[in-house]
Amino acid sequence: MIDLYTWSTPNGRKASIMLEEVGLPYNVIAVDIGKGWQHDQRFRSLSPNGKIPVIVDHDAEGETAGEPRRVFESGNLLVYLAEKTGMLLPESGPERTEVLGWLFFQMAHLGPMVGQWHWFKNAAPEKSEVGIRRYRDESLRLLQVMDGRLKKMPWLGGKNYSIADVASYAWTKSAVEEHREIDNRAVASLHSLLDWLKRVGDRPAVKRGMEIPTDEQKKESAERAPFGS
Numbered sequence: 001m002i003d004l005y006t007w008s009t010p011n012g013r014k015a016s017i018m019l020e021e022v023g024l025p026y027n028v029i030a031v032d033i034g035k036g037w038q039h040d041q042r043f044r045s046l047s048p049n050g051k052i053p054v055i056v057d058h059d060a061e062g063e064t065a066g067e068p069r070r071v072f073e074s075g076n077l078l079v080y081l082a083e084k085t086g087m088l089l090p091e092s093g094p095e096r097t098e099v100l101g102w103l104f105f106q107m108a109h110l111g112p113m114v115g116q117w118h119w120f121k122n123a124a125p126e127k128s129e130v131g132i133r134r135y136r137d138e139s140l141r142l143l144q145v146m147d148g149r150l151k152k153m154p155w156l157g158g159k160n161y162s163i164a165d166v167a168s169y170a171w172t173k174s175a176v177e178e179h180r181e182i183d184n185r186a187v188a189s190l191h192s193l194l195d196w197l198k199r200v201g202d203r204p205a206v207k208r209g210m211e212i213p214t215d216e217q218k219k220e221s222a223e224r225a226p227f228g229s
């Protein structure tokens, strides 16, 4: 069994979408980052940087088989689950290189830039027009880069749906919705990206993964209070 420590955010949803895609059974522990549970020392022993998502695999294979294996950083977690199941990441060859390229693009650019935009827009203690504009423009530029790729290939990694698409879906959805609120014209011309967003969003595993953690799972985790108590 796999324990998934997560919350209702785009990084958390990468992990739940992936677990739904590969069909491994998992148990959800909702870590309320609004209440600061991510800073609890018990959680920090699993996630050194105090961030969700993290998984603990109680059925890990290889040298340390039998010992629980913690896997932190969502990109690492996607590669781990892909290699464990042989799904959504080619074992070798050019498409593997492309998948990993787009996975790193999501980890290094799309997630951090849209995340900074959210922070400057919604959480900064002082309003900074320059901060808002910088990350808004950069996030739009990244969506345009993805649109360019998806004009040539059906999926980010190439011919097949992969962990690059899993990693990018929730962040792209959120960025597109927020750009639309400001100026619909900015994203309306990104036809290939919007088509990809619909194709990924229509997948049953993605629909299920986007609902995790459910209200029930949040309530149960709060009652069991694994952290912050």
Ligand SMILES: N[C@@H](CCC(=O)N[C@@H](CS)C(=O)NCC(=O)O)C(=O)O
Pocket: 009, 010, 011, 012, 033, 038, 050, 051, 052, 053, 072, 073, 074, 075
């Ligand atoms: N690079 C990390 C980023 C994870 C991350 O930023 N998680 C956020 C939620 S989306 C979090 O745990 N925030 C809590 C905090 O910053 O205190 C990954 O991809 O796993």
